[in-house]
Amino acid sequence: MANPFGAFCEDFYVNMRLGSQMNLPHNRETLLHFFERIQRQFPGMTRFRKSDNGELNLEEDRSSESYRWVSVEQKRISAGHVNPGTIEESLKMHTMLLEHAPHLLGISPVEIDYLDVLFGFDLGFSGNHDEIIADSLLCDSPLTCLTEERGAKPVDFQPTVTVALSDDCRLQARIDVVTRTNSYQVRTGDYSDDVISVYLILRRYWGDRPKEPMEKLFAGMAERADALCHAHILPKVVKPISNAIASRS
DSSP: OOOTTTTTOSEEEEEEEEEESSOOOOOHHHHHHHHHHHHHHOTTOOEEEEOTTSOEEEEOOTTSSSEEEEEEOSSEEEEEEESOSSHHHHHHHHHHHHHHHHHHTTOOTTTEEEEEEEEEEEEEOSSOHHHHHHHHTSTTOGGGGGGGSTTOOOOOOOOEEEEEOSTTSOEEEEEEEEOOOOHHHHHHOOOOOOEEEEEEEEEEEOTTOOSSOHHHHHHHHHHHHHHHIIIIIIIIIIHHHHHHHHHTO
16 A cells, blocks of 8 residues: 555645745746646646636646645645655655745745645544544543533534744644534434544744755654654554544444
8 A cells, every 4th residue: 555654544645835925926937837847757747727716736646546736826835745655755746846946936035934744644434523533532631521411412623732842933743633524414413424634734934044955954844743653643643543433333
């Protein structure tokens, strides 16, 4: 399986986001040159589309088990590799984008707002997602006290935790648990096949204008994220959710 964490989730992905404080260029020649440069490096990225809000996307076939995508928004470049064979493989496109985006899109270090690396885990469950999270992650927490009321059912259990990893607070790590069950589904018992997502996001704010190249900073952040996943996210977040899902199968 093209997924280094396939034993614990249905899909795993590594995303990169580079945020600017100014609008990115959206003229035809500049953007086409940028996407053509990506295609030369990754020939499978042939699907180009423009959304109603002006977002431009270039991607591989999403029906494949593993695929890449790139998006240029008004003030952000985003990219992802879904189910890469290795973490190193997932970083190839992100590194290339960070190396070439400054001169291809005219992005100056002065305008950069933040740089993100996101490790995402999707776990499928056709049932009450929020109940799964309440039971697997918050069962001993005082915050679940309302579930002790007669007839109470979890409808919004989406914990988010952010910590600073540096003294200046410019390097931060966040855990997001995203559920996709709505009140109608809980009320009727008619659940979809949506996924529960767990995100580990490392964000580097650009306030001090770091001297290192962006691609080098990103590689270090990805290495740190990988270590955090193995030390904390997998054993303490993803596995308990996976076990709770398995117990209801």
